[in-house]
Amino acid sequence: MPDWELHYQSREITGQPPADVLMLNQHLLSGAGQALDYACGLGANGIWLANKGYHVSAWDSSKVAISKLSQYAEQNNLSIDAEVRDLEAVTVMQDKFDLVVVSFFLHRPTLNFISDMIKPGGLLFYQTFSGENNNGRGPSNPAFRLKRHELLEVYNNMELVFYREDNGLGDPCKGISDQVMFVAEKK
Ligand SMILES: C[S@@+](CC[C@H](N)C(=O)[O-])C[C@H]1O[C@@H](n2cnc3c(N)ncnc32)[C@H](O)[C@@H]1O
Incomplete structure (x- = not known):
């Protein structure tokens, strides 16, 4: 696992785009309400959502990034409330957010807490690496990569809106065949 404090010390916020799962599904965004950028890093998702009109909470364990x-x-x-939080610790918070976005973070034991935090009718946007690392991108440790159909199973109590999992097909160096994109609505 990278040393995230060191990683962020040498990086600045320079208008990075949000995750593709948000860009591709931006027609779903009302621009109103509370959003959470979960494991936000330098907050590209949160900044983009705040610019769309959301009140954003942004959580990450890196003090430098926050x-x-x-x-x-x-x-x-911008309406962004950035907080240092260890997201491997249990966060019990029911029905708080209209939208939660998670990009390039995975901690299996707490996946269900993420959906608990979403209000009924609210949306979860999730994008991260899946399968095996065949192209040198993303983590090599399987603990940090999604298994086939994993989000569909974990969030089977949500209403699926959008799903993409190329399962490593095609050119591993092009596109996002090594990632999963998932959007679902809390019932
Ligand atoms: C690959 S980065 C992704 C950052 C951002 N979501 C993005 O897409 O650019 C993973 C992030 O997870 C954060 N992280 C790792 N372990 C964490 C933990 N236990 N609690 C909170 N954040 C954590 C790191 O600090 C880092 O910012």
Whole structure:
């Protein structure tokens, strides 16, 4: 696992785009309500959502990333409440968010807590690596990569809206055949 504090020390917020799962499904966004950028890093998803009108909470365990994001939000007058949180610890919070986005983070034991935090009618956007690492991108440890259909099984109590899992087919160096994209609505 990378040393995330070190990683973020040498990086700045420079208008990185949000995750593809948000971009591809932006017609689903109302732009109103509370959103959560979960394991936000420098908060590309949260910044994009705040610019669309959401009040954003952004959580990550990296103090450096959260400090850079808080400063950026203040300077740009964005409604982002960035907080240092260990997301491997249990967060019991029911029906709080209208939208949660998770990109490139996976901690299996707490996957169900993510859906618990979404209000009925709210949306979960999830994108991360899946299968085996055949192209040098993303983690090699299977603990941090989704298994086939895993999100469909974990969130089978949600209403599926959008799903893509190329299962490593095609050119492993092109596109997103090594990732899963998932959007579902909380019932
Ligand atoms: C690959 S980065 C993804 C960041 C961001 N979501 C993105 O798509 O750019 C993984 C993030 O997970 C965070 N992270 C790792 N373990 C964590 C934990 N236990 N609690 C909270 N955040 C954690 C890291 O600090 C890092 O920012």
